[in-house]
Amino acid sequence: MSTAEQYELNKNLAQMLKGGVIMDVTTPEQAKIAEEAGACAVMALERIPADIRAAGGVSRMSDPQMIRGIQEAVSIPVMAKCRIGHFVEAQLLEAIEIDYIDESEVLSPADDVYHIDKHQFKVPFVCGAKDLGEALRRISEGASMIRTKGEPGTGDVVQAVRHMRKINSQIAKVVSLREDELFEAAKELQVPYDLVVYVHNNGKLPVVNFAAGGVATPADAALMMQLGAEGVFVGSGIFKSGNPAKRAAAIVKAVTNYTDAKLIAELSAGLGEAMVGINEQEIALLMAERGK
Amino acid sequence: MTVAVLALQGAFIEHEHVLEELGVKTVELRQAADLDQPYDGLILPGGESTVQGKLLRELKMFDPLKKQIADGMPVLGTCAGLILLGSPEHFGTIPMQVKRNAYGRQLGSFHTKAEFKDLGLVPMSFIRAPYVESVSDGVEILSVVDDHIVGVRYGNQVAIAFHPELDSDRKIHQMFLDMIS
Numbered sequence: 018m019s020t021a022e023q024y025e026l027n028k029n030l031a032q033m034l035k036g037g038v039i040m041d042v043t044t045p046e047q048a049k050i051a052e053e054a055g056a057c058a059v060m061a062l063e064r065i066p067a068d069i070r071a072a073g074g075v076s077r078m079s080d081p082q083m084i085r086g087i088q089e090a091v092s093i094p095v096m097a098k099c100r101i102g103h104f105v106e107a108q109l110l111e112a113i114e115i116d117y118i119d120e121s122e123v124l125s126p127a128d129d130v131y132h133i134d135k136h137q138f139k140v141p142f143v144c145g146a147k148d149l150g151e152a153l154r155r156i157s158e159g160a161s162m163i164r165t166k167g168e169p170g171t172g173d174v175v176q177a178v179r180h181m182r183k184i185n186s187q188i189a190k191v192v193s194l195r196e197d198e199l200f201e202a203a204k205e206l207q208v209p210y211d212l213v214v215y216v217h218n219n220g221k222l223p224v225v226n227f228a229a230g231g232v233a234t235p236a237d238a239a240l241m242m243q244l245g246a247e248g249v250f251v252g253s254g255i256f257k258s259g260n261p262a263k264r265a266a267a268i269v270k271a272v273t274n275y276t277d278a279k280l281i282a283e284l285s286a287g288l289g290e291a292m293v294g295i296n297e298q299e300i301a302l303l304m305a306e307r308g309k
Numbered sequence: 310m311t312v313a314v315l316a317l318q319g320a321f322i323e324h325e326h327v328l329e330e331l332g333v334k335t336v337e338l339r340q341a342a343d344l345d346q347p348y349d350g351l352i353l354p355g356g357e358s359t360v361q362g363k364l365l366r367e368l369k370m371f372d373p374l375k376k377q378i379a380d381g382m383p384v385l386g387t388c389a390g391l392i393l394l395g396s397p398e399h400f401g402t403i404p405m406q407v408k409r410n411a412y413g414r415q416l417g418s419f420h421t422k423a424e425f426k427d428l429g430l431v432p433m434s435f436i437r438a439p440y441v442e443s444v445s446d447g448v449e450i451l452s453v454v455d456d457h458i459v460g461v462r463y464g465n466q467v468a469i470a471f472h473p474e475l476d477s478d479r480k481i482h483q484m485f486l487d488m489i490s
Contacts (some may be wrong), residue, residue: 026436029418032319037356094357111416115414140415140416202467236397
């Protein structure tokens with residue numbers, strides 16, 4: 018199979034995840050709870066972002082044995098994170114046949130200059146982006162899915178909102194440009210010209226775009242969908258809450274019917290405690306600033 | 310002609326774009342109230358069958374949709390849609406044995422071109438796809454790839470394991486629209 022064909026198939030898998038919720042899980046038991054609640058995929062990791070933030074120190078790819086345990090527990094796609102630029106961690110994840118690799122700012126970056134050349138892999142990659150330039154740079158490196166960076170582990174949705182609005186307004190701007198202005202736009206965005214042309218002609222990214230970071234309630238998830246996300250990652254928000262199974266199922270339904278306020282109000286009733294969360298201003302480490 | 314697309318999760322917008330390109334009006338089915346609209350055919354898109362199956366029940370769409378299909382509504386199921394039609398834990402309205410994730414994980418996904426009954430060569434994208442292990446009497450086999458059944462018809466129902474909505478070939482959708490009219 019050609020590399021181009023493989024890349025198409027990898028973008029296609031992301032299309033199948035649309036309208037769905039991808040949940041962070043740390044054990045096979047949590048993975049089963051997530052699958053039963055209606056997750057369209059799970060992200061296997063040793064510690065959820067809130068705990069990574071609390072523990073501090075260097076955060077790395079998860080133990081392959083732990084990831085395998087989760088692969089065996091569920092039938093839906095399983096994703097896992099590697100450090101930005103750590104192409105060997107990515108090779109290991111490909112070797113254990115992970116369905117999607119998240120080259121993630123939530124882990125400690127392994128390279129402060131270069132991201133992974135994702136064209137060298139058969140397995141698909143999702144990458145975070147806080148503006149159109151980052152999104153298109155990751156796509157030119159071979160990412161077949163994009164997500165906002167948000168601010169992981171905070172339960173504060175403000176950054177995910179900011180990134181989604183920024184990307185959308187930059188897309189609208191590129192669409193509105195004259196064709197002879199696209200060369201300059203490529204220069205300003207620091208991205209390849211052909212990707213700018215794609216955005217200009219199609220009014221969207223060439224890959225699926227999910228929201229991630231700080232989503233903690235059904236209303237948060239629906240907010241991101243109404244802002245144009247094609248699906249939602251929920252990290253700490255579920256298993257740091259009072260009733261993970263119920264909250265997870267409610268978020269899944271809120272994503273499907275994201276404009277039905279009456280239904281989302283019902284779903285939000287009696288969910289128990291949401292994760293406590295920390296405000297963006299109260300934290301010292303902004304993970305979203307990793308990897309531009 | 311109006312075709313409804315189940316829009317709970319997955320690649321439903323791609324089907325809607327193909328239908329619009331072919332001049333067909335579409336409606337999205339996201340909750341029980343949407344089933345009251347008039348439509349002439351139904352598409353069950355790709356996505357995660359576990360998610361779609363769960364939402365069908367919890368949003369109280371499962372029984373009415375199953376009845377519509379049993380009463381003869383023309384239906385096209387692709388990938389997860391094939392699982393919904395063929396698996397007894399879902400609609401199970403086509404008597405056949407379905408194997409989920411039959412080609413393994415994402416590394417097993419592939420693209421090919423193969424013969425489809427009456428349509429000739431059709432491009433086929435298999436994404437973590439299922440296939441049909443066996444069929445009961447009355448189920449017509451429409452396509453076989455590498456000795457595995459990937460397309461069947463049972464009366465008003467067509468189920469295929471691949472994704473015609475992801476390729477630019479429109480033969481499968483056209484065949485379905487011909488079934489309706």
